[in-house]
Amino acid sequence: MKAILVGLCALMLSFGPAGAATSELAPDELVRRLSDEVLEILRSDEGLRNGDTTRAVERIEEVVLPHFNFRRMTMLAVGRDWREATPEQRQRLMDAFYSMLVRTYSNALTQYRDQTIAFRPLRMSPGDTTVRVQTAVHQPGAQPVSVDYVLEKTERGWMVFDVVVAGVSLVTNYRGTFAQEIRAGGIDGLIRALETRGSDLVPPPAGQS
């Protein structure tokens, strides 16, 4: 009787939350699974066709973004000054950066037009804790765009901490802008800038210098 119960629990666990199932995956398998999920959401979401990204973004936040290491991403975007930030400042930076990224790239979701994703073979040695999964996004009538995911091994499985589109790291590309804010107003200045950017939905006036 007890054995059946244990067996049942084990079975339920294996079908349990996505995190438990995906933590075992190899990095390229994880990226493959995540991009399949995103493509599935993009294809099936009704709202997207009318330009409404709310539901699609919610689903992506739920399924895909838990596999992104936003702490590491924020650290890389902030750069050297991260060391000087207090734990509270770091948390606020992370939260503000997270919402900015989600807001920004949710606009891109409406741009989906039958793109397909091709994976390059993974080059990885057994001991590696950081790998780069290389893909190319093919779209009809245009040159393919390379999109690479950089992942690190954590106790929660492999986590994405950078996305490199056509050679541009979307994370470290923020470093120049962030450093500029920090030079002008310190870490709190950057936090303020990120948080106000998040709250105003209208674009800032031209030439905001």
Place this chain on the structure above:
Amino acid sequence: MTTRFPRPSFAVTVLACLALVLGGCATRVPNPDDPLERLNRAMFSFNEGVDKAVLRPAAQVYDTVTPQPVRTGVGNFFSNLGDLWIGFNNMLQGKFGDGFSDWMRFGLNSTFGIVGLLDVATEAGLPKNDEDLGQTLAVWGVGEGAFVVLPFFGPRTLRDAAVLPVDMKGDQVWTVDHVATRNTFTALRLVHNRANLLGLDKTFDEASLDKYAFMRDFYLQQRRYKVHDGAPPIEYEDFNGDGLGPQTGNASAADRVAHAALGRLELIDAAEVDHASKPLVSR
């Protein structure tokens, strides 16, 4: 002839920009990596204005009226014209295999691809390359110089800006003798390329705290990526020092060096990840 921008209005524009430069931007902290920042910002907002008034509306019309097969044809046509110059630059950089491949592309697409409207060469396994004289100079060891924003042409490094006239000459479109044809081609290509970027407008607008700086860093990063043919090493340092928090501000120089050294251990050598030679595995 009409492709040249009329001089008087250009001079007025430059003056207007200078006035803008002298007037605004008083509070911004100078960025050591961008010595021409003030001028660049003025040029950037000027270009944004041109885009908003002329280029974007034209691209939007093009986007609505042109069916996808036509767009693909237009894109392929201009892409094909560029392949001769791309191949020449590959030769200059000593990449003879790539150079021949580019010229083969031109031959195949110009004939079997019906004057370049179809890209049969890619199907035949000859991938499209991206080269120009600026990249060739970089390979020869010329530094990139300061970042500049040119009126109408947009962001460049000083090196690439200097050879821009040669690059344009090398490009077939600008050497078509018939003036009306040349102007039509130039305008069409401009609008076509702009239309391809329409979808990114909103993302770019919202992507950052400062559109100019974001654009600059994006451009420079991508430019270096192209110069290295897709394999510039990206370094991921570790700025953590977890648990040390704000005290690291008082840490000794030796500690900082140690931190930096630790960070380097995480260096990813993208040069090892050879983009070009790896076949794509389709899903």
